[in-house]
Amino acid sequence: MDDRDTLAALISAPLQSLDERWRSPERAAELAEARALHDRDPDDYWAWVAGKHRWLTPWRSVRSGELGDFHYFEGGRINVADNCVDRWAESTPDRLAVVWEGEPGDSRTLTYAELADEVNRLAGGLRSLGIGHGDVVAVYMPNLVEAFTAIHACNKIGAIYTVLFSGFGRDAVASRLAAARAKAVVVADAIYRRGKPVELLETLRAALPDAPSVESVVVVDRTQRGVELAPGEVSYAALLAEHPEGAPTVALDPDEPAFLIFTSGTESRPKGVVHSVGGFLLGTWANVHWQAGPVEGDVYWVAADVGWLTFPIQAVIGGLAHGSTIACYEGALDTPGPSRFYDVCAKHGVTQVLCAPTVLRMLRKFGDDLAASHPLPRLALITVQGEPLDGETFTWATETYGVPIVNAYGQTETGSTWTYPVTGVDDLKAGSAGTPVPGHAFAVVDEEGREVPAGVKGNLVMTRPFPTLARTVWDDHERYLSTYFGRFPGRYATNDEAVVDADGHLWVLGRADDVINVAAHRLSTMEIEAVVTTHPRVVEAAVVGIPDATKGTVPIAFVTVTGGSADEVPDEVRALVADTIGGIARPDRVIVTAAMPKTRTGKIMRRLMREVLLHGEARSDTSALEDPGSLDTLSAAVRA
Known part of the structure; x- marks a missing residue:
């Protein structure tokens, strides 16, 4: 079977008509209007999106410049907190903005009026600490109400925020604070994860000697144990109580930095990707509008960590920009037991869920009986993003929950997902x-930058600017230009491989650096994974390539399985891959493991798996690892 035959087999899924229960004629008409605007000129579409927001000063022109150096809504002035919090507090003060649940079972709700008051008080408190327009504030906490208030307090006064993943250790925190030149940190004393407190303030204190720019630390007493404050630390609650006067809303240039998010990986220097004030606001509003389709009465649960850009996109910014009610959960989705996902949905009347595909694979592993015993009558949509969704999981989730499963694709750098079937x-x-949704344009090209025909895989690039695309790398614009525009000048390189099928649907095959060369045959590890997961007992799979003296590289598959003894699974999987793709793709080894190393947002950390295979241990950045014990489990499976 040659490469084109392999792709054809993998992308041969038929179009599935949307059930009439979920169709919306009103949304169809609106989308037709938006697509017509895009076809005339994508800038006309973005002008339509801009009209959905409150501007403090009108803009003069939609866009100037091209990829690598572009600007949106020049002359205009806008404020993100004004659009996400204040205008809804004015029009719908009693609507619930945030419905929060902690892992131990405690909960809290805020109306838009209450959220606006707390954001305003915190903004006044930050100003009293000397934080102003252009200063950087780090938010070091998980999914707490205070993550919403801290981000929007920064938005209100024009400070630049950066969210630090709550699983980061001392060195990762120190390096990011130093790179961002953060002036203040808002931190929880501790959080709950898998039934245990994780001490964040203790970690921050250890990191501060290597982050000399930090002048103030605002401490949220999450655990209510009582925090003994050190010099330079102030109580979040006291800061709110002391500043009822709040702070004025700062009118901001839509192109200036709103926040920076640091990517993690094998690089020694953290890379701070910078997103803009107006571009991110408008783009994420559009993202939520088409992907989730919120309407009055919905409760949208973004089952992701605030340290994953998805949470600001879909919840903190894009969700609140719609005046939506956002459900927010602090802890692990399988704690204290496998029913926690269903319990959260039922308790809060969740109508839409966004998660990583890994969450659906976890629920599938927990079994049909658990799902059947926890019906979710209000659920109307599940949407996933963050990694490829395999067909088996799509089918299982569709049949089990009876709702549309919308699969979306985007990146940290694109600032939103930009291709998916529009909900409804x-x-x-x-x-x-x-x-692609309106306002976005792409191509799939070969190594020389020439567009390839349908059915042929190639490099995925973006061919036009759009507002949520990152504007630079913090303190290193040359790195931005070389990383994203050096390979294909004039186009943004996603560094992902993709293929367009005969129906015009886009299939993202994974990172270009996840393509392995086996005896001169280029194989995508995602293609092999897609076949492995069709085995009836395989719930999850990850494939990596390792050097081989004869073939150059060979694929190794890791799998988690259901049922009892897995003795026969490795041989069955190897035969399945050989029969489906060909002998060249047959995994050299199939390793059954009870756990895979993942980020807290559910992404499998394949580079760590490769390092364990090659070196017996992980050697690169493990700061985003959700469960360090998973590496021990993996290592034991490799040695078995």
């Missing part, structure tokens, strides 16, 4: 990321 309108296809 577009038909679905198992495994695909649909078609």
Whole structure:
């Protein structure tokens, strides 16, 4: 079977007509209008999006410049907190803004009026600490109400925020604070994760000697144990109580930095990707509008960590920009037991869920009986992003929950997902990321930058600017230009491989650096994984390539399985891959493991798995690892 035959087999899923229960004629008409604007000129579409927001000063022009150096809504002035909090507090003060649940079972709700008051008080408190327009504030906490208030307090006064993943250790925190030149940190004393407190303030204190720019620390007493404050630390609660006067809303240039988010990986220097004030606001509003389709009475649960850009996109900024009610959960989705996901949905009347595909694979592993015993009558949509969605999981989730499963694709750098079937309108296809939503344009090209025909894989690039695309790398614009525009000048390189099928649907095959060369044959590890997961007992799979003296590289598959003895699974998986793709793709080894190393947002950390295979241990950045014990489990499986 040659490469094109392999791709054809993997992307041959038929279009699935959207059930009439979920179709919306009103949204279909609106989308038709938006697509017509895009076809005339994508800038006309973005002008339509801009009209959905409150501007403090009108803008003069939609866009100037091209990829690598572009600007949106020049002359205009806008404020993110004004659009996400204040205008809804004025029009719908009693609507719930945030419905929060902690892992131990404690909960808290805030109306838009209450959220606006707390954001305003915190903004006044930050100003009293000397924080102003352009200063950087780090937010070091998980999914707490205070993550919402801290981010929007920064937005209100024009400070630049950066969210630090709550699983980061001392060195990762110190390096990011230093790189950002953070002036203040808002931190929880501790958080709850898998039934245990994780001490964040203790970690921050250890990191501060290597982050000399930090002048103030605002401490949220999450655990209510009582925090003995050190010099330079102030109580979050006291700061709110002392500043009822709040702070004025700062009118901001839509192109200036709103926040920076640090990517993690094998690089020694953290890379701070910078997103803009107006671009991120407008783009994330559009993202939530088409992907989730919120309406009055919905409760949207973004089952992701605030340290993953998805949470600001879908919840803190894009969700609140719609005046939506956002459900927020602090802890692990399987704690204290496997029913926690269902319990949260039922308790808060969740209508839409966004999660990583890994969450659906986890629920599938927990079994059909658990799902059947926890019906979710209010659930109307599940949407996933962050990693490829395999067809088996798509089918299981569709049949189990009886709702549309919308698969979306985007990146930290793109600032939003930009290709997916529009909720309530577009038909679905198992495994695909649909078609681009208005305002975005792409191509799939070969190594020389020439567009390839349908059915042929290549490099995925963006061909036009759009507002949520990152504007620079913090303190290193040359790195931004070389990383994203050096390979294909004039186009943004996603560094992902993809293929467009005969229906125009986009299939993202994974990172270009996840393509392995086996005896001169280029194979995507995602393609092999897609076949492995069709085995009836395989719930989750990860494939990596390792050097081989004869073939150059060979694939190794890691799998988690259901049922009892897994003795026969490795041989069955190897035969399945050989029969489906060909002998060249047959895994050299199939390793059954009870756990895989993942980020808290559910992404499998394949680079760590490769390092364990090659060196017996992980050697690169493990700061984003959700469960350090998973590496021990993996290592034991490798040695078995």
